[in-house]
Amino acid sequence: MFSKILWLFFLPFPVLAGFFCPSCAADLSPILPASQPPIVSVKVLPEPIFRGAPGRVLVAGLPADAAVSGSFRDAPIFFFDNKGVMVGLFGADIMLKPGEYPLTVTYGSGSAAETKTVTVSVTDKSYGVRDIKVPQSQVDLSPEDLERVRVERIAVTKALNFKSPARLWSGEFIEPVRGRINSSFGRQTRLNGVLNARPHAGADYLVGEGTPVAAPADGVVILTGNHFFAGNSVYIDHGQGLISMYFHLSKIDAVEGQSIKRGEILGLVGKTGRVTGAHLHYGIYINGARIDPPVFRQMTATLAGDPYLPESALYD
Ligand SMILES: [Zn+2]
Known part of the structure; x- marks a missing residue:
């Protein structure tokens, strides 16, 4: 309440006039030429x-x-x-x-x-570096595994390039699981002692196997599969190039083409793919840019409070 009162001191006089008296606001409109x-x-x-x-x-x-x-x-x-x-x-x-x-x-x-x-x-x-140890066969891939990864990458690239023109979500993104976030987004990984140039492109949630994973916002499931690195995976298109993904699931409870609502369960946390233990890997891409999911969630929460409203909105 106090902040609202404080606001009034910073508003220019014509806005104040319109704020208190809508008819005064109407009187101001002829000042602007119609053709401008x-x-x-x-x-x-x-x-x-x-x-x-x-x-x-x-x-x-x-x-x-x-x-x-x-x-x-x-x-x-x-x-x-x-x-x-x-x-x-x-x-x-x-x-x-x-x-x-x-x-x-x-x-x-x-x-x-x-x-x-x-x-x-x-x-x-600065995001730092993390050390991870996995079987060496998951680092030096066999020709069969390399071919598998190549085919999976084509499907994933197609999903990440998906750009449906309409926005399918609204409101605030919710957390896909409740639990501790190991905020490892952006960290470089030292895999079995060798530094990998690619940073970790998601947030890992340290929750037990079998924990239900909820869609954080409305969208359409555009890809599901069992992938070499990501294990059981679900990709959701939220429209306008915004894609979210969920890796290492023990069970997938979504099908490609399915419309999914915020809070709907898409699968269960697991330890499939290249992992050291059960956790949820949650990633968000905006038109190909890999961004920090918890930071994105905060942004969806602040959208409603953006300060940059047009002046006309002050007359409402
Ligand atoms: Zn991860």
Whole structure:
């Protein structure tokens, strides 16, 4: 309540007038010529963004039916409406080098289309190294296993490139399991003493075998399978290039093509694939960028509180 009162001190007078008296707000409208194009503003949050984190670009001031699209690092950005502000999600991949990168947004159509470019500052984050010991046969693969991995990789790549245009989720992502997170996202793995260049692209939840795994948000199951490294796996498309994945399951309770709701059980925690013990590996990709799932969950919780509402929203 106090913060709401405090807000009033920072609002410009015309906004205050409209806030207290809707008819005054109506009187202000002739000040803007009808032919003047809308003032469109573009903002990236958070700023800066660290590698492995999700980001969002907010576009305010567009007419309700305006087309808007964007791109970052050659990946598309899809937009959805959040209380009159168009929001597009993107990711700073875990392997992205710190630096300044352009992000473009295009809105309008035909000859009236406009493109704005904003700069995304990506900063470094130290994720550390972890030591893991597995049977050497899971490191030096046999020709049969190499061929198996090659075929599985084709199916996984196809799933990760899945880009259904509509947003299938809303609200806050929930945790897929309740339990301790071994926040190993981003860590490099020293596998049997040899450092692997690829960082760990998910969060591991240390929970017992048989623990039910829930879908964190609505989506469609686009891939299930038993894979060499990931074991029993489920991939969910949440729309607009947002894909989540669940590895090492003891049992899969979902089928490809199935619509799944937030909280619905997709399988049970297990220790299938290349693991040292039972746990859930939970990964999230945004249009190919590998990002930290718990950080993404926090972002979905804050979307409702984004400060960047268009001025018209203050007259509601
Ligand atoms: Zn993992």
